[in-house]
Amino acid sequence: MVFRRFVEIGRVALIxxxxxHGKLVVIVDVIDQNRALIDSPDMTRxxxxxxxxxxxxxxxxxxxRTPSKKVLKExxxxxxxxxxxxxxxxxxxxxxxxxxASLNDFDRxxxxxxxVKRSSIVRRELGKLRREKA
Amino acid sequence: xxxxxxxxxxxxxxxxxxLRKLQKVKKAHGQLLAINEIFEKYPTTIKNYGIWVRYQxxxxxxxxxxxxxxxxxxxxxxxxxxxxxxxxxxxFPCIQIIKTATIPVSLCKRVNTKQFxxxxxxxxxxxxxxxPPSRSLKTTYKASRPNTFV
Numbered sequence: 643m644v645f646r647r648f649v650e651i652g653r654v655a656l657i658x659x660x661x662x663h664g665k666l667v668v669i670v671d672v673i674d675q676n677r678a679l680i681d682s683p684d685m686t687r688x689x690x691x692x693x694x695x696x697x698x699x700x701x702x703x704x705x706x707r708t709p710s711k712k713v714l715k716e717x718x719x720x721x722x723x724x725x726x727x728x729x730x731x732x733x734x735x736x737x738x739x740x741x742x743a744s745l746n747d748f749d750r751x752x753x754x755x756x757x758v759k760r761s762s763i764v765r766r767e768l769g770k771l772r773r774e775k776a
Numbered sequence: 777x778x779x780x781x782x783x784x785x786x787x788x789x790x791x792x793x794x795l796r797k798l799q800k801v802k803k804a805h806g807q808l809l810a811i812n813e814i815f816e817k818y819p820t821t822i823k824n825y826g827i828w829v830r831y832q833x834x835x836x837x838x839x840x841x842x843x844x845x846x847x848x849x850x851x852x853x854x855x856x857x858x859x860x861x862x863x864x865x866x867x868f869p870c871i872q873i874i875k876t877a878t879i880p881v882s883l884c885k886r887v888n889t890k891q892f893x894x895x896x897x898x899x900x901x902x903x904x905x906x907x908p909p910s911r912s913l914k915t916t917y918k919a920s921r922p923n924t925f926v
Contacts, residue, residue: 645900663909674845687820707895
């Protein structure tokens with residue numbers, strides 16, 4: 643049982659409960675066994691319970707304890723946290739989920755048309771293979 | 777006088793309670809001049825609070841010194857009341873806060889606070905409870921057993 647994701651200063655985490663659900667934040671300090679001090683370029687520094695955090699694989703290396711907002715913003719940008727998140731499997735999954743939830747009726751129609759089109763191409767090929775076999 | 781109460785009315789009552797122990801004056805003879813709420817100066821920095829407490833147990837009065845790590849003094853005091861209630865079954869009326877102070881790192885006594893005085897702190901979260909992101913999405917029955925590994 644190896645642990646790969648640690649609570650450490652510079653660890654990027656996703657808030658998975660509460661009003662800020664879905665936000666990426668950086669752990670900038672540990673208050674005690676249950677709480678961390680988190681910060682993000684677009685929010686004020688607050689405390690949060692670890693139960694509300696899902697740790698990610700992304701870390702900002704060499705981040706000092708409770709950095710100033712300016713330092714955090716620079717480190718966040720230079721570590722390319724948002725890009726790493728968007729290119730990660732987890733990040734992509736959440737983006738797809740968000741996109742699906744935001745579709746309007748016309749978009750859902752377009753999706754349906756695209757799926758029908760794709761499946762018809764697949765089934766045509768499948769039919770060809772079946773006829774060759776037979 | 778610095779004291780902690782849930783609202784202004786209780787704060788004034790507590791003020792007279794403590795003042796009666798210090799001076800020969802009652803609410804009927806005295807006049808409260810000002811009551812001000814004190815807000816935390818730096819609520820985004822972590823501090824180590826030491827709280828000296830006098831409390832009444834089932835067998836007598838005792839003094840205690842407790843340490844808490846928190847962002848605000850109010851948060852530390854709230855932690856103290858919760859801990860006294862859980863560990864010693866002492867309720868709010870039986871607790872008197874003698875003194876509070878922010879303790880510099882070198883003077884902290886308790887191992888429980890000192891273990892977090894590490895600028896390279898690192899630990900895993902060993903068990904994870906997966907829960908729905910809001911109470912409205914809670915369901916009574918689930919299709920599969922939970923997996924609490926990370």
